[in-house]
Amino acid sequence: MSDTTRHQLQPDLLGPHSQWLPQLPASLYQRALAAAQPIRLAAGQTLFGQGEPARSVYLLAAGQVYLFQLTRAGQQLGFDLVLPIRDLGLIAAVPDATYPLSAQASQPTQLLAWPHATIQQLCAAHPPLALHLMLLAHACSQQLARRTSELATLRVEQRIARVLVQLAVQLPAPPAPALPLVLPVTRQQLAELTPTTPATISRTLGAWATDGLLTAHRTTLALHDLGALHARAGIGPQGPSVYL
Amino acid sequence: MAAIPNAEYPLTAQCLSPSVTVLAWGSAPLTALIEHYPILAVRAMQMVTGRFVQLQNLYRELATLRVEQRIARALVRLTRQAGTPDQTGGTLIGIPLSRQHLADMTGTTLYTVSRTLSAWEQRGIVTSGRERVIVRNLEGLTALADDVPPRPSQAEPPPC
DSSP states (O other): OOOHHHHHTOTTSOGGGSOSGGGSOHHHHHHHHHHOEEEEEOTTOEEEOTTSBOOEEEEEEESOEEEEEEOTTSOEEEEEEEOSSEEEOGGGGSTTOBOSSEEEESSSEEEEEEEHHHHHHHHHHOTHHHHHHHHHHHHHHHHHHHHHHHHHHSOHHHHHHHHHHHHHTTSOOOSSSOOSEEEOOOHHHHHHHTTOOHHHHHHHHHHHHHTTSEEEOSSOEEESOHHHHHHHHTOOTTOGGGTO | OTTSTTOOOSSOOOOOSSOOOOOOOOHHHHHHHHHHOHHHHHHHHHHHHHHHHHHHHHHHHHHHSOHHHHHHHHHHHHHHHHEEEOTTSSEEESSOOOHHHHHHHHTOOHHHHHHHHHHHHHTTSEEEETTEEEESOHHHHHHHHHTSOOOOTTSOOOOO
């Protein structure tokens, strides 16, 4: 499991209660693990598509998943780049729901899946689970509300920096000092997540590379100065726990 | 939100009319209700996930539509939800709607909303007064909401 300290820095996650599975009573936890279906995806494979029936709740165990929505014009608006260990597809706890976003593996990825019926059985056996799932879904809405507010009010450079901060807090806590932090994100994904044009991404990353903040590679960014990134995001030096 | 342990209210709810009746349940009784009637948890989860979908639509509009289009869409939605015939032949949006509210709803500034409404008033599409909007030409407003070609989503959001 990821370091809980790392989770507590992330205002959109819920600290030590950031996943529903570990909160189950011991016997039910074993039952839930036994009922989980393992899934392996290659990089580029789709986990679920926007608008599809939401049949399963997922846990990202290894790899990376990119969440995005499609505009009517067929372009991709990025929502989140998710690193382990995180829940996905929580909406499948609701009967007859559809996934509001698409999810695609951006690296070789391993997940666990629970069909809707299994989730219902677990909730019946342990009613607080239903409330916990709601808490987790609420956190997703809060994240989206924050991003909407940022899109309306922040300069593009601040928004680019915040996407990178959101990714950095999901990395497993390294032994200190741990620089450079390797952020697994492509320029295209960064453009879709901000959202902005690829040209603006290139211009901004070029300027930040000149400043010594990062080095841009083909599919990753090597971050040399987390404090400087926080400054460009408009976040206090203590980090994202104080910026909301 | 009270059903969610340790949650904070994410928004401020403010009464728009002078007399409003609200039913309230504390967090503990609500939790007990949900444990007895699991269907309530399903309904509550549907509400939470419904909010996500609404926010997603708002985010997408903010990322892909010009500000005039977003304002027009907000007014069309409000007309559908709260429009009543006005004695001068238009449709009054039946809730107090200040320009600041409209700016907040569409992710722009008071200045841009004022400028846009003034331009539309000159074209006979709306009439707006203090906290009051009357739609005169719903067809024209809908055309503004729909027919203006959307910006490519990869472009910069326009200066608001």
